[in-house]
Amino acid sequence: xxxxxxxxxxxxxxxxxxxxxxxxxxxxxxxxxxxxxxxxxxxxxxxxxxxxxxxxxxxxxxxxxxxxxxxxxxxxxxxxxxxxxxxxxxxxxxxxxxxxxxxxxxxxxxxxxxxxxxxxxxxxxxxxxxxxxxxxxxxxxxxxxxxxxxxxxxxxxxxxxxxxxxxxxxxxxxxxxxxxxxxxxxxxxxxxxxxxxxxxxxxxxxxxxxxxxxxxxxxxxxxxxxxxxxxxxxxxxxxxxxxxxxxxxxxxxxxxxxxxxxxxxxxxxxxxxxxxxxxxxxxxxxxxxxxxxxxxxxx
Amino acid sequence: xxxxxxxxxxxxxxxxxxxxxxxxxxxxxxxxxxxxxxxxxxxxxxxxxxxxxxxxxxxxxxxxxxxxxxxxxxxxxxxxxxxxxxxxxxxxxxxxxxxxxxxxxxxxxxxxxxxxxxxxxxxxxxxxxxxxxxxxxxxxxxxxxxxxxxxxxxxxxxxxxxxxxxxxxxxxxxxxxxxxxxxxxxxxxxxxxxxxxxxxxxxxxxxxxxxxxxxxxxxxxxxxxxxxxxxxxxxxxxxxxxxxxxxxxxxxxxxxxxxxxxxxxxxxxxxxxxxxxxxxxxxxxxxxxxxxxxxxxxxxxxxxxxxxxxxxxxxxxxxxxxxxxxxxxxxxxxxxxxxxxxxxxxxxxxxxxxxxxxxxxxxxxxxxxxxxxxxxxxxxxxx
Numbered sequence: 001x002x003x004x005x006x007x008x009x010x011x012x013x014x015x016x017x018x019x020x021x022x023x024x025x026x027x028x029x030x031x032x033x034x035x036x037x038x039x040x041x042x043x044x045x046x047x048x049x050x051x052x053x054x055x056x057x058x059x060x061x062x063x064x065x066x067x068x069x070x071x072x073x074x075x076x077x078x079x080x081x082x083x084x085x086x087x088x089x090x091x092x093x094x095x096x097x098x099x100x101x102x103x104x105x106x107x108x109x110x111x112x113x114x115x116x117x118x119x120x121x122x123x124x125x126x127x128x129x130x131x132x133x134x135x136x137x138x139x140x141x142x143x144x145x146x147x148x149x150x151x152x153x154x155x156x157x158x159x160x161x162x163x164x165x166x167x168x169x170x171x172x173x174x175x176x177x178x179x180x181x182x183x184x185x186x187x188x189x190x191x192x193x194x195x196x197x198x199x200x201x202x203x204x205x206x207x208x209x210x211x212x213x214x215x216x217x218x219x220x221x222x223x224x225x226x227x228x229x230x231x232x233x234x235x236x237x238x239x240x241x242x243x244x245x246x247x248x249x250x251x252x253x254x255x256x257x258x259x260x261x262x263x264x265x266x267x268x269x270x271x272x273x274x275x276x277x278x279x280x281x282x283x284x285x286x287x288x289x290x291x292x293x294x295x296x297x298x299x
Numbered sequence: 300x301x302x303x304x305x306x307x308x309x310x311x312x313x314x315x316x317x318x319x320x321x322x323x324x325x326x327x328x329x330x331x332x333x334x335x336x337x338x339x340x341x342x343x344x345x346x347x348x349x350x351x352x353x354x355x356x357x358x359x360x361x362x363x364x365x366x367x368x369x370x371x372x373x374x375x376x377x378x379x380x381x382x383x384x385x386x387x388x389x390x391x392x393x394x395x396x397x398x399x400x401x402x403x404x405x406x407x408x409x410x411x412x413x414x415x416x417x418x419x420x421x422x423x424x425x426x427x428x429x430x431x432x433x434x435x436x437x438x439x440x441x442x443x444x445x446x447x448x449x450x451x452x453x454x455x456x457x458x459x460x461x462x463x464x465x466x467x468x469x470x471x472x473x474x475x476x477x478x479x480x481x482x483x484x485x486x487x488x489x490x491x492x493x494x495x496x497x498x499x500x501x502x503x504x505x506x507x508x509x510x511x512x513x514x515x516x517x518x519x520x521x522x523x524x525x526x527x528x529x530x531x532x533x534x535x536x537x538x539x540x541x542x543x544x545x546x547x548x549x550x551x552x553x554x555x556x557x558x559x560x561x562x563x564x565x566x567x568x569x570x571x572x573x574x575x576x577x578x579x580x581x582x583x584x585x586x587x588x589x590x591x592x593x594x595x596x597x598x599x600x601x602x603x604x605x606x607x608x609x610x611x612x613x614x615x616x617x618x619x620x621x622x623x624x625x626x627x628x629x630x631x632x633x634x635x636x637x638x639x640x641x642x643x644x645x646x647x648x649x650x651x652x653x654x655x656x657x658x659x660x661x662x663x664x665x666x667x668x669x670x671x672x673x674x675x676x677x678x679x680x681x682x
Contacts, residue, residue: 008574012484018476022544026500029511080336087334104668105337111664113602115629119653123347158340191326219504222604226636248506255510256609272507283502
């Protein structure tokens, strides 16, 4: 009996150590980047373009590029994700074949490595769609058949589709059945019910989904490696067919490929902190909104 | 209503007025079509990654593709004609080439192993006419950029296996133990802190984890274990473990909390200790879920690119030691795709690696979805 108890205490001790290790990991990484990054964040850094082979100056083009990227991504991805969620939740019943297939596809999509999305973006968007567009418009030089902001955004939209679908579906499920039935009983058609009753009551869910998707995609570098990101640009991107700079990629290049890594270390810390702040703010906002939805559920 | 010609759909709202409103029908059709996008995407991913890898079978690479040759070759020309940029004297602000660095710079710490492998190269010479033979692909030398390119994926297989193994070996126990603790032993307050904490960990962009390993973990482990190289499979594995922990924790925790509380109560009532109940009753009951968690963790570690790219040293070596630098599938794609000429043999091989990644992740996911989750559901519904 006492041996059993000892084993129990020991095992719980081991589990506690595991928790402490994880907590240590979180706090040490956060702490490191806060302490090292904060002093390097200046207005100059946030507002200026890089100078002298990216070893001096600011990271404004990277911030701008990242923002533009995730915005175009949301415009492309959120409607499709929302419609898929509407289809799954409003137009099918749980046991039917099609929704099961779609759910399986969504889960699979969530598990596909991000670099494969990058390859897909290059193979499909750039080389197939882009080349097709150039052909139809008769462009002599490649306007679309090259890595571009649009293709990177589309790739990220595909990557984050599962995130949007899952969040929106949760919100749709929270709209009580009685509201739908009331609307239908008054003679509204199914689409009228969705458009006037269901969707207005799940806007926060759609918002959460978009924010989560943006938070996820803002830090993703692998999918955009060959679909549009560049290390330095002479000017800001002027359209969806131009290439762009990106915070994560900037950090990657500065820390691994720069001729003088130590010289740019302050810049690396600052870039990391900006990137972390961006993703965390978005994630916290999404968590906050979601918890508000959950606490405010229609009984 | 009289003309209720719309086919009966299988949903529960059978009382919905059948409509012959055309707008309504168009909208419904549109939603049904867009609802299938996820399925279409899966097929498109497989199709187009395969499509670019296909020349491996037909041998039709080296020249730009005929379908849209003009555009492809001009883009490829951009890449091959890029100026040498590693001269620090050159001011690069005017630089516009898409990729302006060489892959060699990735392994800052390891320039030696590359030459080591180069020395062993001479033992096996594939025939010159066709570089992409099965024996070449299954060879032990990965040397895609040379006059006599070798595309042996064995070093990459070994590298991926090593990092994935380290990641799971460290990440899975930590994640599972932490989930057990959170589910059964943690005070309520602590439990409420733990979940957001793990969410923070999950929210770290992988490039930031890679940066952290590159800066700190590498040096720390080198001084601790005396590794010859600062960046190696073990460092990369730890980086991947950081990415794996949140996945394992979350799914295990979900599975554990899905087990009926009555099992725990019964076990405690029979005189088992808290730990015995947790370890011998609850964990086995949730086992399919835990297994799923580990499988999905493997999938993540296997496919993760940026951490592997930044923290593993990126040398395609064949060695058994976890202290040696390695190169993984995904890191190879990430590092080399920027430099290849579109349509070349090297390009196709990289897409072939992508196909392998896709197939493995798809299989892992299918196993969890179709096999394990159903079993878990059955088990918990008192089967």
